[in-house]
Amino acid sequence: MEVKELHKSFGPSSHVLRGINFKVEQSEFLSIIGLSGAGKSTLLRCINRLVEPTSGTILVSRSIFDPYADDSIADVAALKQRELRLLRRKVGMIFQQFNIVKPLSVIENVLTGGLGYRQSSLKSCLRVFSIDDRPRALINLKRVGLLHHRAYADRIVALKNGQVFFEGANKDLTESAVEQIS
Ligand SMILES: Nc1ncnc2c1ncn2[C@@H]1O[C@H](COP(=O)(O)OP(=O)(O)OP(=O)(O)O)[C@@H](O)[C@H]1O
């Protein structure tokens, strides 16, 4: 998929995506990161047209959603209803509001999921987890590929103020680059 010069405005004073360009190869695992409000969800919503892009193109192989198609390229931003329906059958989207507790770390969120199994409410409130809990949480994180930092993605695109601020391999996202995104 190739995103070219993608813009989204929600009104004259709300230009959220300001010319996004990036490519993702077939089977590549790409993470999109950035501060709250950087435009990550808006970008993803443009990709399945839950949000209508203001301008720009989102190029994919037509064969992804149409088994009878040749190797031609389709612009998702310009698809008509019938093709859009076919495309949406191929685009999985997990929404972000899943009752995660934002100030807690990933492992604490996982551990908190086991609160109902714990005997003491006081320990639960103080987030004192038993010695068995942590390894169990780690096993579950591993099952969904979230244990090792490297498993987050093959490549990362970082957004800042609606623009691509960094694009590259995980190892190239240095501490100082992360600080500049934050
Ligand atoms: N439907 C909308 N109407 C007006 N403004 C919107 C709308 N959706 C998003 N925005 C604005 O666009 C900006 C980017 O929002 P978006 O939800 O894409 O950010 P995000 O990077 O996903 O943030 P978070 O990490 O908090 O999920 C924010 O300023 C937000 O208020």
Ligand SMILES: [Mg+2]
């Ligand atoms: Mg979001």
